[in-house]
Amino acid sequence: MDTHDGRGRSPSRSRRELLAGAGGLTAGLVGTAGCLGSTDGVRVLAAGSLAIALEERIGPAFEAESDVHYEGEYHGTNAVLRLVEDGTKYPDVVIGADIELLRDRLYPDHADWDASFAANEVVIAYEPETELGACLETDRPWYECFGDADEGAIAISDPDLDPLGYRALLLFELAEREHGLDGFRDAMADTVAYVPDETQLLADVESGNRACAVAYSNMAAEREVAVRRLSDAYNFGAPAAADRYAQASYTTADGHTVEGSPVVYNATVRTDADDPVAGREFVAFLLENDDLLTESGLRVDDSLPRFHGDPPEAIKP
Template structure:
Protein backbone atom coordinates (compact mmCIF):
# COMPACT_ATOMS: atom_id res chain seq x y z
CA UNK A 1 0.00 0.00 0.00
CA UNK A 2 0.99 3.62 -0.45
CA UNK A 3 1.61 6.02 2.37
CA UNK A 4 0.15 9.52 2.50
CA UNK A 5 3.48 11.23 1.87
CA UNK A 6 4.34 9.25 -1.23
CA UNK A 7 3.91 5.93 -2.91
CA UNK A 8 4.74 2.39 -1.90
CA UNK A 9 8.41 1.77 -1.18
CA UNK A 10 8.90 -0.20 -4.40
CA UNK A 11 7.03 2.41 -6.40
CA UNK A 12 9.02 5.27 -4.87
CA UNK A 13 12.27 3.44 -5.62
CA UNK A 14 11.14 3.13 -9.23
CA UNK A 15 10.44 6.85 -9.35
CA UNK A 16 13.84 7.70 -7.89
CA UNK A 17 15.59 5.44 -10.37
CA UNK A 18 13.63 7.04 -13.20
CA UNK A 19 14.48 10.57 -12.11
CA UNK A 20 18.14 9.67 -11.66
CA UNK A 21 18.24 8.29 -15.18
CA UNK A 22 16.04 10.89 -16.84
CA UNK A 23 18.85 13.37 -17.27
CA UNK A 24 20.81 11.00 -19.45
CA UNK A 25 18.29 8.52 -20.81
CA UNK A 26 15.27 9.49 -22.83
CA UNK A 27 11.88 8.17 -21.74
CA UNK A 28 9.44 6.89 -24.30
CA UNK A 29 9.97 7.32 -28.03
CA UNK A 30 13.03 9.22 -29.17
CA UNK A 31 14.28 10.10 -32.60
CA UNK A 32 17.89 9.36 -33.45
CA UNK A 33 20.05 12.33 -32.52
CA UNK A 34 23.57 13.55 -33.04
CA UNK A 35 24.16 12.96 -36.73
CA UNK A 36 22.86 16.24 -38.14
CA UNK A 37 23.96 19.84 -37.94
CA UNK A 38 21.70 22.29 -36.11
CA UNK A 39 20.68 24.03 -39.32
CA UNK A 40 18.63 21.12 -40.63
CA UNK A 41 16.97 19.78 -37.51
CA UNK A 42 14.58 20.86 -34.80
CA UNK A 43 14.79 19.34 -31.33
CA UNK A 44 11.54 19.12 -29.41
CA UNK A 45 11.14 18.29 -25.71
CA UNK A 46 7.47 17.49 -25.17
CA UNK A 47 4.81 16.32 -22.78
CA UNK A 48 4.73 12.53 -22.89
CA UNK A 49 1.03 12.34 -23.73
CA UNK A 50 1.85 13.68 -27.21
CA UNK A 51 4.60 11.14 -27.89
CA UNK A 52 2.73 9.09 -30.49
CA UNK A 53 1.02 11.91 -32.36
CA UNK A 54 4.20 13.99 -32.59
CA UNK A 55 6.61 11.14 -33.32
CA UNK A 56 4.47 9.22 -35.79
CA UNK A 57 2.34 11.91 -37.41
CA UNK A 58 3.13 15.59 -36.82
CA UNK A 59 6.91 15.17 -36.89
CA UNK A 60 7.02 13.21 -40.17
CA UNK A 61 4.56 15.63 -41.77
CA UNK A 62 6.78 18.54 -40.69
CA UNK A 63 9.87 16.84 -42.11
CA UNK A 64 8.10 16.16 -45.41
CA UNK A 65 6.91 19.74 -45.74
CA UNK A 66 10.04 21.59 -44.64
CA UNK A 67 12.98 19.22 -45.13
CA UNK A 68 13.95 19.88 -41.50
CA UNK A 69 14.66 16.75 -39.46
CA UNK A 70 12.41 16.29 -36.41
CA UNK A 71 13.92 14.98 -33.16
CA UNK A 72 11.48 14.40 -30.32
CA UNK A 73 11.91 13.47 -26.66
CA UNK A 74 8.98 12.89 -24.30
CA UNK A 75 8.53 13.08 -20.53
CA UNK A 76 6.03 14.31 -17.98
CA UNK A 77 5.81 18.10 -18.32
CA UNK A 78 7.21 18.69 -14.83
CA UNK A 79 10.31 16.71 -15.80
CA UNK A 80 10.53 18.67 -19.06
CA UNK A 81 10.63 21.95 -17.16
CA UNK A 82 13.13 20.60 -14.64
CA UNK A 83 15.47 19.44 -17.42
CA UNK A 84 15.44 22.91 -18.96
CA UNK A 85 15.88 24.68 -15.63
CA UNK A 86 18.90 22.59 -14.65
CA UNK A 87 20.44 22.62 -18.14
CA UNK A 88 20.15 18.86 -18.68
CA UNK A 89 18.42 19.35 -22.04
CA UNK A 90 18.68 22.13 -24.64
CA UNK A 91 15.73 21.72 -27.02
CA UNK A 92 14.65 24.28 -29.55
CA UNK A 93 10.95 23.74 -28.78
CA UNK A 94 9.26 23.01 -25.47
CA UNK A 95 5.72 21.56 -25.37
CA UNK A 96 3.71 21.40 -22.13
CA UNK A 97 0.41 19.77 -21.17
CA UNK A 98 -0.27 22.63 -18.75
CA UNK A 99 -0.03 26.20 -20.07
CA UNK A 100 0.54 27.75 -16.65
CA UNK A 101 3.28 25.26 -15.79
CA UNK A 102 5.31 26.37 -18.82
CA UNK A 103 4.75 30.04 -18.09
CA UNK A 104 5.49 29.72 -14.37
CA UNK A 105 8.70 27.79 -14.92
CA UNK A 106 10.16 29.27 -18.12
CA UNK A 107 9.01 32.91 -18.29
CA UNK A 108 10.71 35.39 -18.51
CA UNK A 109 14.29 34.08 -18.67
CA UNK A 110 13.89 31.00 -20.88
CA UNK A 111 10.81 31.94 -22.93
CA UNK A 112 8.87 35.09 -23.77
CA UNK A 113 5.82 33.74 -25.61
CA UNK A 114 3.90 30.56 -26.30
CA UNK A 115 1.24 29.17 -28.60
CA UNK A 116 -1.75 27.23 -27.27
CA UNK A 117 -2.51 24.73 -30.04
CA UNK A 118 -4.64 21.80 -28.82
CA UNK A 119 -6.84 20.61 -25.97
CA UNK A 120 -7.55 17.24 -24.41
CA UNK A 121 -9.80 15.59 -21.84
CA UNK A 122 -9.21 13.23 -18.95
CA UNK A 123 -11.04 9.91 -18.78
CA UNK A 124 -10.46 6.25 -17.99
CA UNK A 125 -8.68 3.81 -20.28
CA UNK A 126 -9.46 0.21 -19.37
CA UNK A 127 -9.06 -3.45 -20.23
CA UNK A 128 -12.59 -4.90 -20.62
CA UNK A 129 -11.32 -8.41 -19.88
CA UNK A 130 -10.59 -7.49 -16.25
CA UNK A 131 -13.24 -7.33 -13.55
CA UNK A 132 -12.96 -3.59 -13.10
CA UNK A 133 -12.84 -3.04 -16.85
CA UNK A 134 -15.95 -5.14 -17.38
CA UNK A 135 -17.80 -3.05 -14.82
CA UNK A 136 -16.73 0.14 -16.55
CA UNK A 137 -17.83 -1.37 -19.86
CA UNK A 138 -21.22 -2.05 -18.27
CA UNK A 139 -21.46 1.67 -17.45
CA UNK A 140 -21.31 1.33 -13.66
CA UNK A 141 -20.38 4.60 -11.92
CA UNK A 142 -16.64 4.83 -12.32
CA UNK A 143 -16.04 6.04 -8.76
CA UNK A 144 -17.84 2.99 -7.36
CA UNK A 145 -15.65 0.75 -9.53
CA UNK A 146 -12.52 2.57 -8.37
CA UNK A 147 -13.56 2.28 -4.73
CA UNK A 148 -13.53 -1.52 -5.06
CA UNK A 149 -10.09 -1.73 -6.68
CA UNK A 150 -7.19 -3.57 -5.12
CA UNK A 151 -3.81 -1.88 -4.70
CA UNK A 152 -2.12 -1.07 -8.01
CA UNK A 153 -5.00 -2.25 -10.22
CA UNK A 154 -5.44 1.37 -11.32
CA UNK A 155 -2.57 3.40 -12.73
CA UNK A 156 -2.13 7.14 -12.74
CA UNK A 157 0.78 9.16 -14.04
CA UNK A 158 2.99 10.33 -11.18
CA UNK A 159 1.42 13.59 -9.93
CA UNK A 160 4.80 14.89 -8.82
CA UNK A 161 6.18 14.58 -12.33
CA UNK A 162 3.34 15.23 -14.71
CA UNK A 163 0.15 17.30 -15.21
CA UNK A 164 -1.81 14.17 -16.13
CA UNK A 165 -0.90 12.79 -12.72
CA UNK A 166 -2.01 15.80 -10.76
CA UNK A 167 -5.13 16.04 -12.90
CA UNK A 168 -5.97 12.51 -11.72
CA UNK A 169 -5.69 13.79 -8.15
CA UNK A 170 -7.87 16.78 -9.07
CA UNK A 171 -10.39 14.35 -10.57
CA UNK A 172 -10.56 12.32 -7.37
CA UNK A 173 -11.05 15.47 -5.32
CA UNK A 174 -13.81 16.85 -7.53
CA UNK A 175 -15.59 13.48 -7.54
CA UNK A 176 -15.34 13.32 -3.75
CA UNK A 177 -17.10 16.68 -3.47
CA UNK A 178 -19.62 16.03 -6.23
CA UNK A 179 -20.79 12.65 -4.95
CA UNK A 180 -20.17 13.01 -1.21
CA UNK A 181 -17.45 10.35 -1.20
CA UNK A 182 -15.68 10.99 2.09
CA UNK A 183 -11.98 10.18 1.90
CA UNK A 184 -12.11 9.18 -1.78
CA UNK A 185 -9.16 11.35 -2.86
CA UNK A 186 -6.81 10.01 -0.19
CA UNK A 187 -7.95 6.42 -0.70
CA UNK A 188 -7.18 6.68 -4.39
CA UNK A 189 -3.77 8.22 -3.74
CA UNK A 190 -2.92 5.25 -1.52
CA UNK A 191 -4.40 2.60 -3.81
CA UNK A 192 -3.21 3.62 -7.28
CA UNK A 193 0.08 2.79 -8.95
CA UNK A 194 2.04 5.93 -9.84
CA UNK A 195 3.74 5.51 -13.23
CA UNK A 196 6.88 7.70 -13.41
CA UNK A 197 7.23 7.48 -17.21
CA UNK A 198 4.08 8.98 -18.72
CA UNK A 199 4.46 7.41 -22.20
CA UNK A 200 4.40 3.98 -20.49
CA UNK A 201 1.18 4.63 -18.54
CA UNK A 202 -0.94 2.24 -20.59
CA UNK A 203 1.63 -0.55 -20.95
CA UNK A 204 0.21 -2.50 -18.00
CA UNK A 205 -3.30 -2.36 -19.45
CA UNK A 206 -2.10 -3.63 -22.82
CA UNK A 207 -0.23 -6.46 -21.07
CA UNK A 208 -3.22 -7.34 -18.89
CA UNK A 209 -1.38 -6.50 -15.67
CA UNK A 210 -3.64 -3.57 -14.73
CA UNK A 211 -7.34 -2.96 -15.12
CA UNK A 212 -7.47 0.74 -15.94
CA UNK A 213 -5.69 4.07 -15.89
CA UNK A 214 -6.66 7.70 -15.66
CA UNK A 215 -5.46 9.00 -19.02
CA UNK A 216 -6.14 11.43 -21.83
CA UNK A 217 -8.54 10.62 -24.65
CA UNK A 218 -5.81 10.81 -27.28
CA UNK A 219 -3.73 8.20 -25.45
CA UNK A 220 -6.61 5.72 -25.71
CA UNK A 221 -6.80 6.47 -29.43
CA UNK A 222 -3.03 6.05 -29.81
CA UNK A 223 -3.16 2.58 -28.23
CA UNK A 224 -6.56 1.52 -29.60
CA UNK A 225 -7.92 0.91 -26.10
CA UNK A 226 -11.45 1.49 -24.72
CA UNK A 227 -12.03 4.93 -23.22
CA UNK A 228 -14.64 5.75 -20.59
CA UNK A 229 -15.54 9.41 -21.07
CA UNK A 230 -16.33 11.47 -17.98
CA UNK A 231 -18.59 14.41 -17.34
CA UNK A 232 -17.36 17.81 -18.51
CA UNK A 233 -17.73 18.89 -14.89
CA UNK A 234 -14.50 17.05 -14.04
CA UNK A 235 -12.84 15.84 -17.24
CA UNK A 236 -10.81 19.06 -17.64
CA UNK A 237 -11.89 19.24 -21.26
CA UNK A 238 -14.41 22.09 -21.24
CA UNK A 239 -13.17 25.65 -20.56
CA UNK A 240 -16.71 26.62 -19.46
CA UNK A 241 -16.08 24.59 -16.29
CA UNK A 242 -12.79 26.30 -15.45
CA UNK A 243 -14.12 27.67 -12.15
CA UNK A 244 -15.25 24.22 -11.05
CA UNK A 245 -11.93 22.65 -12.05
CA UNK A 246 -10.07 25.24 -9.98
CA UNK A 247 -11.75 23.95 -6.79
CA UNK A 248 -9.27 21.04 -6.76
CA UNK A 249 -5.58 21.34 -5.92
CA UNK A 250 -2.37 19.38 -5.41
CA UNK A 251 1.13 20.38 -4.31
CA UNK A 252 4.00 18.38 -5.79
CA UNK A 253 6.84 17.06 -3.66
CA UNK A 254 9.09 19.87 -4.91
CA UNK A 255 6.55 22.48 -3.76
CA UNK A 256 4.79 23.41 -7.01
CA UNK A 257 1.15 24.21 -6.23
CA UNK A 258 -1.39 23.20 -8.86
CA UNK A 259 -5.12 23.81 -9.26
CA UNK A 260 -7.49 22.20 -11.75
CA UNK A 261 -7.44 23.80 -15.19
CA UNK A 262 -8.69 22.90 -18.67
CA UNK A 263 -6.22 20.60 -20.45
CA UNK A 264 -4.56 22.76 -23.08
CA UNK A 265 -1.16 22.21 -24.69
CA UNK A 266 1.21 25.05 -25.44
CA UNK A 267 4.56 25.30 -27.15
CA UNK A 268 7.37 27.80 -27.19
CA UNK A 269 10.86 28.27 -28.60
CA UNK A 270 13.55 28.75 -25.96
CA UNK A 271 15.15 32.18 -26.02
CA UNK A 272 18.61 30.56 -26.35
CA UNK A 273 17.60 27.79 -28.75
CA UNK A 274 20.32 26.46 -31.08
CA UNK A 275 17.97 26.69 -34.05
CA UNK A 276 15.26 29.24 -33.25
CA UNK A 277 14.18 29.59 -36.87
CA UNK A 278 13.44 25.87 -37.19
CA UNK A 279 11.78 26.01 -33.78
CA UNK A 280 9.45 28.77 -34.91
CA UNK A 281 8.64 26.81 -38.06
CA UNK A 282 7.71 23.78 -35.99
CA UNK A 283 5.53 25.73 -33.56
CA UNK A 284 3.83 27.36 -36.53
CA UNK A 285 3.16 23.89 -37.96
CA UNK A 286 1.46 22.90 -34.70
CA UNK A 287 -0.86 25.85 -35.14
CA UNK A 288 -1.90 24.66 -38.59
CA UNK A 289 -2.13 20.92 -37.84
CA UNK A 290 -5.67 20.96 -36.46
CA UNK A 291 -7.03 18.19 -38.69
CA UNK A 292 -4.09 15.92 -37.92
CA UNK A 293 -4.32 16.56 -34.18
CA UNK A 294 -8.08 16.01 -34.10
CA UNK A 295 -7.71 12.78 -36.07
CA UNK A 296 -5.66 11.45 -33.18
CA UNK A 297 -7.98 12.26 -30.31
CA UNK A 298 -7.16 15.88 -29.50
CA UNK A 299 -9.47 18.89 -29.57
CA UNK A 300 -8.79 22.11 -31.46
CA UNK A 301 -12.02 23.93 -32.26
CA UNK A 302 -12.50 27.57 -33.11
CA UNK A 303 -10.64 29.01 -30.10
CA UNK A 304 -7.25 27.53 -31.00
CA UNK A 305 -4.50 28.23 -31.85
CA UNK A 306 -4.12 31.14 -29.46
CA UNK A 307 -0.99 33.14 -28.70
CA UNK A 308 0.34 34.44 -25.39
CA UNK A 309 3.01 37.11 -25.10
CA UNK A 310 4.91 38.58 -28.03
CA UNK A 311 4.38 35.74 -30.52
CA UNK A 312 6.71 36.07 -33.55
CA UNK A 313 5.01 37.22 -36.72
CA UNK A 314 6.20 34.11 -38.56
CA UNK A 315 3.83 31.98 -36.50
CA UNK A 316 0.29 31.70 -37.84
CA UNK A 317 -2.56 32.44 -35.44
Protein backbone atom coordinates in the same frame (compact mmCIF):
# COMPACT_ATOMS: atom_id res chain seq x y z
CA MET B 1 -23.22 11.32 -18.17
CA ASP B 2 -20.26 9.00 -18.33
CA THR B 3 -20.19 6.86 -21.47
CA HIS B 4 -18.47 3.72 -22.68
CA ASP B 5 -16.45 3.30 -25.86
CA GLY B 6 -15.30 -0.30 -26.24
CA ARG B 7 -12.78 -0.70 -29.03
CA GLY B 8 -11.72 -3.79 -30.94
CA ARG B 9 -8.02 -4.29 -31.58
CA SER B 10 -6.68 -4.02 -35.09
CA PRO B 11 -5.09 -7.19 -36.49
CA SER B 12 -2.35 -5.16 -38.16
CA ARG B 13 0.83 -4.21 -36.32
CA SER B 14 1.67 -0.51 -36.35
CA ARG B 15 5.12 1.02 -35.97
CA ARG B 16 4.10 1.80 -32.39
CA GLU B 17 3.45 -1.88 -31.66
CA LEU B 18 6.74 -2.89 -33.26
CA LEU B 19 8.56 -0.37 -31.09
CA ALA B 20 6.78 -1.69 -28.01
CA GLY B 21 7.79 -5.23 -28.91
CA ALA B 22 11.38 -4.12 -29.28
CA GLY B 23 11.67 -2.75 -25.80
CA GLY B 24 8.79 -0.38 -25.17
CA LEU B 25 7.51 2.91 -26.45
CA THR B 26 10.01 4.84 -24.37
CA ALA B 27 12.94 3.00 -25.89
CA GLY B 28 11.60 3.71 -29.38
CA LEU B 29 10.52 7.29 -28.91
CA VAL B 30 12.64 8.65 -26.08
CA GLY B 31 15.79 6.59 -25.90
CA THR B 32 16.85 7.47 -29.44
CA ALA B 33 16.46 11.15 -28.54
CA GLY B 34 18.62 10.95 -25.44
CA CYS B 35 21.20 13.35 -26.90
CA LEU B 36 18.68 16.10 -27.57
CA GLY B 37 20.66 19.25 -28.22
CA SER B 38 23.37 17.76 -30.45
CA THR B 39 21.57 17.26 -33.78
CA ASP B 40 21.07 19.70 -36.68
CA GLY B 41 17.44 20.53 -37.33
CA VAL B 42 14.66 21.33 -34.89
CA ARG B 43 14.82 19.80 -31.41
CA VAL B 44 11.51 19.42 -29.57
CA LEU B 45 11.04 18.53 -25.89
CA ALA B 46 7.38 17.71 -25.39
CA ALA B 47 4.70 16.28 -23.12
CA GLY B 48 4.67 12.48 -23.23
CA SER B 49 1.00 12.31 -24.22
CA LEU B 50 1.99 13.81 -27.59
CA ALA B 51 4.81 11.32 -28.26
CA ILE B 52 3.01 9.23 -30.87
CA ALA B 53 1.34 12.23 -32.52
CA LEU B 54 4.64 14.07 -32.88
CA GLU B 55 6.84 11.10 -33.71
CA GLU B 56 4.59 9.26 -36.15
CA ARG B 57 2.52 12.01 -37.73
CA ILE B 58 3.51 15.63 -37.12
CA GLY B 59 7.30 15.27 -37.11
CA PRO B 60 7.48 13.32 -40.40
CA ALA B 61 5.00 15.70 -42.07
CA PHE B 62 7.10 18.67 -40.97
CA GLU B 63 10.27 17.08 -42.34
CA ALA B 64 8.57 16.34 -45.66
CA GLU B 65 7.33 19.91 -46.07
CA SER B 66 10.29 21.86 -44.70
CA ASP B 67 13.27 19.59 -45.38
CA VAL B 68 14.29 20.32 -41.76
CA HIS B 69 15.19 17.33 -39.60
CA TYR B 70 12.85 16.70 -36.63
CA GLU B 71 14.16 15.30 -33.35
CA GLY B 72 11.82 14.78 -30.39
CA GLU B 73 12.06 13.71 -26.77
CA TYR B 74 9.05 13.11 -24.52
CA HIS B 75 8.42 13.18 -20.77
CA GLY B 76 5.78 14.36 -18.34
CA THR B 77 5.44 18.14 -18.59
CA ASN B 78 6.82 18.76 -15.09
CA ALA B 79 9.91 16.75 -16.04
CA VAL B 80 10.19 18.55 -19.40
CA LEU B 81 10.22 21.95 -17.71
CA ARG B 82 12.69 20.81 -15.06
CA LEU B 83 15.08 19.59 -17.76
CA VAL B 84 14.98 23.05 -19.36
CA GLU B 85 15.25 24.94 -16.08
CA ASP B 86 18.30 23.07 -14.82
CA GLY B 87 20.09 23.12 -18.18
CA THR B 88 20.02 19.37 -18.73
CA LYS B 89 18.33 19.71 -22.13
CA TYR B 90 18.57 22.44 -24.76
CA PRO B 91 15.56 22.08 -27.05
CA ASP B 92 14.51 24.68 -29.58
CA VAL B 93 10.80 24.04 -28.90
CA VAL B 94 9.13 23.18 -25.60
CA ILE B 95 5.57 21.80 -25.51
CA GLY B 96 3.58 21.30 -22.31
CA ALA B 97 0.18 19.92 -21.30
CA ASP B 98 -0.65 22.64 -18.73
CA ILE B 99 -0.42 26.17 -20.09
CA GLU B 100 -0.04 27.91 -16.73
CA LEU B 101 2.62 25.45 -15.57
CA LEU B 102 4.78 26.20 -18.60
CA ARG B 103 4.45 29.94 -18.01
CA ASP B 104 5.15 29.65 -14.29
CA ARG B 105 8.28 27.60 -14.87
CA LEU B 106 9.81 29.07 -18.06
CA TYR B 107 8.90 32.78 -17.98
CA PRO B 108 10.90 35.03 -18.07
CA ASP B 109 14.25 33.21 -18.13
CA HIS B 110 13.57 30.75 -20.95
CA ALA B 111 10.48 32.06 -22.77
CA ASP B 112 8.47 35.24 -23.25
CA TRP B 113 5.58 33.97 -25.39
CA ASP B 114 3.65 30.77 -26.08
CA ALA B 115 0.90 29.50 -28.36
CA SER B 116 -1.94 27.26 -27.16
CA PHE B 117 -2.79 24.94 -30.04
CA ALA B 118 -4.82 21.85 -29.01
CA ALA B 119 -7.07 20.50 -26.26
CA ASN B 120 -7.66 17.08 -24.73
CA GLU B 121 -9.69 15.44 -21.97
CA VAL B 122 -9.19 12.88 -19.20
CA VAL B 123 -10.78 9.43 -19.63
CA ILE B 124 -10.62 6.04 -17.92
CA ALA B 125 -9.00 3.43 -20.16
CA TYR B 126 -9.69 -0.16 -19.12
CA GLU B 127 -9.36 -3.84 -19.95
CA PRO B 128 -12.90 -5.34 -20.10
CA GLU B 129 -11.70 -8.83 -19.11
CA THR B 130 -10.87 -7.75 -15.57
CA GLU B 131 -13.17 -7.40 -12.58
CA LEU B 132 -12.76 -3.63 -12.48
CA GLY B 133 -13.10 -3.36 -16.25
CA ALA B 134 -16.34 -5.34 -16.12
CA CYS B 135 -17.64 -2.92 -13.48
CA LEU B 136 -16.74 0.06 -15.66
CA GLU B 137 -18.77 -1.44 -18.51
CA THR B 138 -21.92 -1.21 -16.40
CA ASP B 139 -23.89 1.91 -15.47
CA ARG B 140 -22.41 1.89 -11.97
CA PRO B 141 -20.66 5.20 -11.16
CA TRP B 142 -16.98 5.05 -11.96
CA TYR B 143 -16.01 6.23 -8.48
CA GLU B 144 -17.87 3.31 -6.90
CA CYS B 145 -15.98 0.92 -9.17
CA PHE B 146 -12.72 2.60 -8.19
CA GLY B 147 -13.62 2.45 -4.52
CA ASP B 148 -13.84 -1.36 -4.74
CA ALA B 149 -10.65 -1.78 -6.78
CA ASP B 150 -7.71 -3.86 -5.58
CA GLU B 151 -4.47 -2.09 -4.76
CA GLY B 152 -2.45 -1.53 -7.92
CA ALA B 153 -5.32 -2.28 -10.29
CA ILE B 154 -5.52 1.38 -11.39
CA ALA B 155 -2.53 3.14 -12.94
CA ILE B 156 -1.90 6.88 -12.99
CA SER B 157 1.19 8.77 -14.08
CA ASP B 158 3.48 10.34 -11.50
CA PRO B 159 1.87 13.61 -10.31
CA ASP B 160 5.27 15.10 -9.57
CA LEU B 161 6.39 14.57 -13.17
CA ASP B 162 3.24 14.93 -15.18
CA PRO B 163 0.01 17.00 -15.23
CA LEU B 164 -1.93 13.85 -16.16
CA GLY B 165 -0.86 12.38 -12.81
CA TYR B 166 -2.01 15.31 -10.74
CA ARG B 167 -5.18 15.62 -12.80
CA ALA B 168 -5.99 12.04 -11.78
CA LEU B 169 -5.69 13.02 -8.11
CA LEU B 170 -7.77 16.15 -8.76
CA LEU B 171 -10.37 13.96 -10.46
CA PHE B 172 -10.63 11.97 -7.24
CA GLU B 173 -10.94 15.18 -5.23
CA LEU B 174 -13.71 16.54 -7.46
CA ALA B 175 -15.64 13.28 -7.06
CA GLU B 176 -15.14 13.43 -3.29
CA ARG B 177 -16.55 16.97 -3.18
CA GLU B 178 -19.47 16.25 -5.49
CA HIS B 179 -20.65 13.02 -3.89
CA GLY B 180 -19.64 13.40 -0.24
CA LEU B 181 -17.06 10.63 -0.47
CA ASP B 182 -15.05 11.43 2.66
CA GLY B 183 -11.39 10.52 2.22
CA PHE B 184 -11.82 9.31 -1.39
CA ARG B 185 -8.86 11.24 -2.82
CA ASP B 186 -6.47 10.04 -0.12
CA ALA B 187 -7.76 6.48 -0.34
CA MET B 188 -7.27 6.41 -4.10
CA ALA B 189 -3.80 7.98 -3.77
CA ASP B 190 -2.86 4.98 -1.60
CA THR B 191 -4.53 2.45 -3.93
CA VAL B 192 -3.29 3.44 -7.39
CA ALA B 193 -0.02 2.40 -9.01
CA TYR B 194 2.22 5.28 -10.08
CA VAL B 195 3.83 5.00 -13.51
CA PRO B 196 6.81 7.35 -13.89
CA ASP B 197 6.84 7.30 -17.70
CA GLU B 198 3.65 8.73 -19.21
CA THR B 199 4.32 7.07 -22.56
CA GLN B 200 4.12 3.65 -20.83
CA LEU B 201 0.93 4.31 -18.87
CA LEU B 202 -1.36 2.15 -20.99
CA ALA B 203 1.06 -0.67 -21.74
CA ASP B 204 -0.01 -2.75 -18.74
CA VAL B 205 -3.69 -2.15 -19.50
CA GLU B 206 -3.16 -3.48 -23.02
CA SER B 207 -1.44 -6.56 -21.66
CA GLY B 208 -4.06 -7.11 -18.94
CA ASN B 209 -1.55 -6.65 -16.10
CA ARG B 210 -3.58 -3.70 -14.81
CA ALA B 211 -7.32 -3.23 -15.01
CA CYS B 212 -7.38 0.44 -15.98
CA ALA B 213 -5.56 3.75 -16.12
CA VAL B 214 -6.51 7.39 -15.93
CA ALA B 215 -5.34 8.66 -19.31
CA TYR B 216 -5.92 11.28 -21.95
CA SER B 217 -8.44 10.63 -24.71
CA ASN B 218 -5.87 10.68 -27.51
CA MET B 219 -3.64 8.15 -25.72
CA ALA B 220 -6.52 5.69 -25.38
CA ALA B 221 -7.48 6.17 -29.02
CA GLU B 222 -3.90 5.54 -30.16
CA ARG B 223 -3.74 2.35 -28.09
CA GLU B 224 -7.23 1.21 -29.15
CA VAL B 225 -8.25 0.32 -25.61
CA ALA B 226 -11.77 0.44 -24.16
CA VAL B 227 -12.73 3.79 -22.65
CA ARG B 228 -15.10 5.07 -20.00
CA ARG B 229 -15.68 8.71 -20.85
CA LEU B 230 -16.33 11.15 -18.05
CA SER B 231 -18.78 14.01 -17.84
CA ASP B 232 -17.51 17.55 -18.30
CA ALA B 233 -17.65 17.98 -14.52
CA TYR B 234 -14.66 15.63 -14.21
CA ASN B 235 -12.85 15.33 -17.52
CA PHE B 236 -10.82 18.57 -17.52
CA GLY B 237 -11.95 19.03 -21.10
CA ALA B 238 -14.63 21.71 -20.84
CA PRO B 239 -13.57 25.39 -20.74
CA ALA B 240 -16.96 26.24 -19.20
CA ALA B 241 -16.07 24.07 -16.19
CA ALA B 242 -12.70 25.76 -15.56
CA ASP B 243 -13.85 27.33 -12.27
CA ARG B 244 -15.00 23.94 -11.04
CA TYR B 245 -11.69 22.28 -11.93
CA ALA B 246 -9.80 25.04 -10.12
CA GLN B 247 -11.45 24.07 -6.82
CA ALA B 248 -8.95 21.20 -6.58
CA SER B 249 -5.19 21.68 -6.32
CA TYR B 250 -1.94 19.76 -5.94
CA THR B 251 1.53 20.74 -4.73
CA THR B 252 4.38 18.93 -6.47
CA ALA B 253 7.39 17.56 -4.62
CA ASP B 254 9.45 20.57 -5.71
CA GLY B 255 6.92 23.01 -4.27
CA HIS B 256 4.84 24.13 -7.26
CA THR B 257 1.13 24.36 -6.44
CA VAL B 258 -1.14 23.80 -9.44
CA GLU B 259 -4.89 24.20 -9.72
CA GLY B 260 -7.13 22.05 -11.86
CA SER B 261 -7.55 23.41 -15.37
CA PRO B 262 -8.76 22.33 -18.81
CA VAL B 263 -6.24 20.23 -20.72
CA VAL B 264 -4.67 22.57 -23.28
CA TYR B 265 -1.25 22.18 -24.92
CA ASN B 266 1.02 25.14 -25.52
CA ALA B 267 4.31 25.52 -27.33
CA THR B 268 7.14 28.02 -27.21
CA VAL B 269 10.58 28.54 -28.71
CA ARG B 270 13.26 29.02 -26.05
CA THR B 271 14.64 32.54 -25.95
CA ASP B 272 18.17 31.08 -26.14
CA ALA B 273 17.41 28.30 -28.62
CA ASP B 274 20.29 27.09 -30.76
CA ASP B 275 18.11 27.29 -33.89
CA PRO B 276 15.23 29.70 -33.22
CA VAL B 277 14.40 29.93 -36.93
CA ALA B 278 13.77 26.17 -37.13
CA GLY B 279 11.88 26.35 -33.85
CA ARG B 280 9.56 29.08 -35.12
CA GLU B 281 9.08 27.21 -38.38
CA PHE B 282 8.03 24.09 -36.48
CA VAL B 283 5.57 25.92 -34.20
CA ALA B 284 4.06 27.71 -37.21
CA PHE B 285 3.64 24.33 -38.92
CA LEU B 286 1.96 22.96 -35.79
CA LEU B 287 -0.53 25.83 -35.72
CA GLU B 288 -1.33 25.62 -39.43
CA ASN B 289 -2.07 21.87 -39.57
CA ASP B 290 -5.18 21.26 -37.50
CA ASP B 291 -5.85 18.06 -39.44
CA LEU B 292 -2.69 16.41 -38.09
CA LEU B 293 -3.77 17.26 -34.54
CA THR B 294 -7.35 16.03 -34.91
CA GLU B 295 -6.13 12.85 -36.63
CA SER B 296 -4.08 12.29 -33.48
CA GLY B 297 -7.20 12.38 -31.28
CA LEU B 298 -6.77 15.98 -30.10
CA ARG B 299 -9.34 18.77 -30.27
CA VAL B 300 -8.89 22.08 -32.06
CA ASP B 301 -11.84 24.45 -31.69
CA ASP B 302 -12.46 28.01 -32.84
CA SER B 303 -10.68 29.43 -29.77
CA LEU B 304 -7.35 27.96 -30.93
CA PRO B 305 -4.67 28.92 -31.49
CA ARG B 306 -4.36 31.47 -28.69
CA PHE B 307 -1.26 33.51 -28.00
CA HIS B 308 0.29 34.71 -24.76
CA GLY B 309 3.02 37.32 -24.71
CA ASP B 310 4.28 38.71 -27.99
CA PRO B 311 5.02 35.90 -30.45
CA PRO B 312 7.09 36.67 -33.56
CA GLU B 313 5.22 37.33 -36.80
CA ALA B 314 6.52 34.04 -38.22
CA ILE B 315 4.41 32.14 -35.67
CA LYS B 316 1.00 33.66 -36.34
CA PRO B 317 -1.06 31.69 -38.89
